[in-house]
Amino acid sequence: MAESITYVRSQFLEPEKAPMSDSSAIGWVRKNLFASWKDSILSLVALAAILYFIPGLLNWLFVSAVWTGADRTACLTVDQGGQLPAGWNGACWAYVGDRFVQFMFGSYPRDELWRPLLVVVMFVGLLIPFLIPKVPRKGLNALLLLIVLPVVAFFLLLGGVFGLRHVETSLWGGLMVTLIISFVGIVVSLPAGILLALGRRSTMPVLKTACVVFIELIRGVPLITVLFMASVLLPLFLEPGNNIDKFLRALIGVSIFASAYMAEVIRGGLQAIPKGQYEAADALGLNYFHKMTFVVLPQAIKLVIPGIVNTFIGMFKDTSLVTIISMYDLLGIVKASFGDSAWITPVTPLTGLIFAGFVFWIFCFGMSRYSAFVERRLDKGHKR
Amino acid sequence: MALADARTGSGEPPKVSLLYNPALRSTVYQVVTIIVIVSAVWYAWNNVVQNLARANMSAGFGFLNSRAGFDVAQSLIAYSSDSTYFRALQVGLINTLVVAAAGIVTATIVGLLVGIGRLSHNWLIARLCTIYVEIFRNIPPLLVIFFWYLGVLALLPSIRTIFQHVKDNPDAIFFISNRGIYMPAPVFGEGFGVVLAAFLIGVVAAIAFTVWANARQRATGIRPPVLWINLGLIVLFPLLVFVVMGSPLSLDYAVPGSFNMNGGMVIGPEFLALYLALSLYTASFIAEIVRAGIRGVSKGQSEASYALGLRPGQATRLVVLPQALRIIIPPLTSQYLNLIKNSSLAVAVGYADLVAVGGTILNQSGKSIEIISIWMLIYVSISLITSLFMNWFNAKMALVER
């Protein structure tokens, strides 16, 4: 077979023209947008879509949008009972502006707003140095942020002590609730997840089985059912006549759920630590507690920081589900405001949802960027 | 060796306090764990019994056989308000499975395209795909559902507008309104079963032919025209039978009634909102998984395939993707599971899924423990079955190393 084919070319090809310079703008466009005829078609279609949608979108969001107004008439067209020209369509930011405080704090008494604001200031003040790797005293910072702050915030927000007015949790709402639930979920799920992960890798069959059943059961069901369980069943499980705060029940539900997911992330880290590390710690005569806290866990957690942050992001998004057990987090309160007669217009829901989506997006995108930053930083550590 | 010998010479191992005996400690820990769990369960059980007695409520699953009394908006199996609670739960479960299956298929296709698109050499396409992923990944799925339901689908033309539209264009058969998408429904006449059988035979024949063709290609290096022959087997053959049987299929068109379009087939906005939101949300995660999978295949693989003379499309399809699949499948499985679990958000827009129907029953009958147990049991089962299937698929796809 091979004899019939000649692989050797007997004469030179015509030399091709020198390739176009990549550095020129035209060269860049050619290389990146019109490299082949398929690419060209795709680029043109994409370009057409962008030119079709973006101006309309910008127009809807900004140009045609209504920025000021006291009630729904500001965002209604003439035939709907307002003053805007017929056929008008645009965002109704006036409604978001009118409801902004409610979206942030729910029905928290307006004259007590300094309390959540103070908590926010403390939170930001502690969080920023915690996130910047160069700032020293991480241990103290973590203690303040994860232990002291929640306690202070608890008394400050709920009140009833030190002469502060008692503010029931049923008045809490908005972004404040979203942040509190996710922060508590984070603070609880990390240690609980570590314990569950260690339990799952334990050699004791009873402990191991208990942890596996718990983790797999919770991970196998939707958060809604866990929330329903916390909100409907928990009171039945406790002593007759108990009266657990609804907010606390949501916190318990979210924490249980987050712990199970966190446990699996941490377990991934534990599994990635070479056996030699465990054996070396054993050889040094460390007991289990010391082995884990000084040798294994610091390495394992460092390995899975991106996974942990992803779990946080997921948890932050999942807090929106508490709407379904009728609590008013950011999404819940925005949605509840759609039914308010003062602002019923065809564009209200879309405006409100875009606002809520933007807030959620900022937080989640920020977290994912930070996670990417940490990942890059840790990568460097391994290169020598 | 010498060291060990010196050691063993010292006789019995040193006496260790019983407190430090690993076996004993482990037993103690486990016994304590069991005691804690059992007492907690006993405590909870005791309270449940007391609470139920206090509230004069009974426990048990007998209520499932009583009449439901409420209607369900979307049902694929026969259901009326006279059916039992059990039947209502079946309707809910089927609705969950339908939206989850549709969502999984769409999310996989969109995710695959976007994931490949992000790696495209085309700058514009890559950027658009990145924007898509970064937007949808960072927004709660519940918000996406509301976005579709309240922000988009609710703004579609009202049913009155559609009635007017029908008056103006009597030939229209396809309508989009804020009550859903109306389209003609197929009505299967007598003899359609034969067509269906022909189709199944065609599929089986096509599979057999492909297997044979692969074997032949391996033996001779010549690939028979698989695509065309399979197309003929799957499409042409049933079509022929269809014509022979006298076209046993007619269409039932949607026509304006007094309040709604009557007849035809309608896809409600509740389903659409949930389906679109789940697909697009999950697709953004799948895209990332696909991208990571493709990048996980070493560049040498695609370079080697180009060197073998494969075209870029072939190289992706025959060399890169099969290898990438091994990286993709495990995280993909967990995304599928997430999608199934997220379908429970149906309750937010009133799509009658398992949780929504269960919630109504919980409310009408007050059987909270039973309903929540049923939910958990079903979701855990679905999760386990999906994991098992994906694990099997993964094992099949795994590289057989020698």
Next chain:
Amino acid sequence: MAKKIMAALVGAAVLGLGANAAQADTLTDVKAKGFVQCGVNGSNLAGFGAQDSAGNWSGLDIDLCKAVAAAVFGDATKVKYTPLSAKDRFPALQSGEIDILARNTTWSISRDSQLGFDFRAVNYYDGQGFMVKKELGVKSALELSGASVCVQSGTTTELNLADFFRSNNMDFKPVVFEAQDEADAAYNAGRCDVYTTDASGLYSIRLKMANPDDHMVLPEIISKEPLGPAVRQNDSKWFDIVTWSHYAMVAAEEFGITQANVEEMKKSANPDIKRFLGEEADSTIGADLGVPKDWAVQIIKAVGNYGESFERNVGEGSPLKIARGLNGLWTKGGLQYAPPVR
């Protein structure tokens, strides 16, 4: 799981967010904690349970809660409200989260017996009705065959709706929502043709519409919906107080005692009124009930008689402008009737 619950319990105790010990009976418990925990409508049902922008509650159900607090403590402000959805309300009462459920809840035999509640007083006689857009040109509920109907899930309304259409051989397309405000929004957006709930609710929802005059409530009332407060079963002392707080308001109207003239009426020569207002020297009515002697006076001072409460919340004095109708006194052709205070 069990560990978690234990942890939750400990956490709750530490946080002090509740989790008090088991109580003997609700009255003792309420007296010990110093306020009445009242479960009310969480979706702002004007006239029954609604919160203004300053967070103050008002409505017929709210008045009942205030009346109970006034009877027990002599202070109508000692009430805390738990806003509840239709779905949460029964577990909330069963679990002891609330002491009274005053959330326009229909008294039915299954709720009375199977769910383990007690109903007796009815503070609003209602019935389920339909609301449609006027432009549909529908004049009767019997013309609604084929319509899409917005309804809230988990209510007696949902069951009555199915029964009504079935018994009249009509079909309908249910569009079911978890929360009332979602159903409102869907009806408003044209997702359904008809909105169904208790007639009183329809009037209140109509008010919330962008243009209330575009909508009409159809004449048919398809069900009996006696709305009243519910308490847990087997707690007759508490049940008596809640029930009689309502009857005291009705009795006051029968006697002609109003918020304005209650001090004057104390001096009345009518022995029935004297007994009712705790002015009879050796009366043990209050003590037997487990409340102070002047309980009725406190109720009337706080919320007025039933007629006053009705007019203020749902009647002519309110935007709802609902006629007394079935809710008039029995002497005036209505159903409100207080057993004798004797």
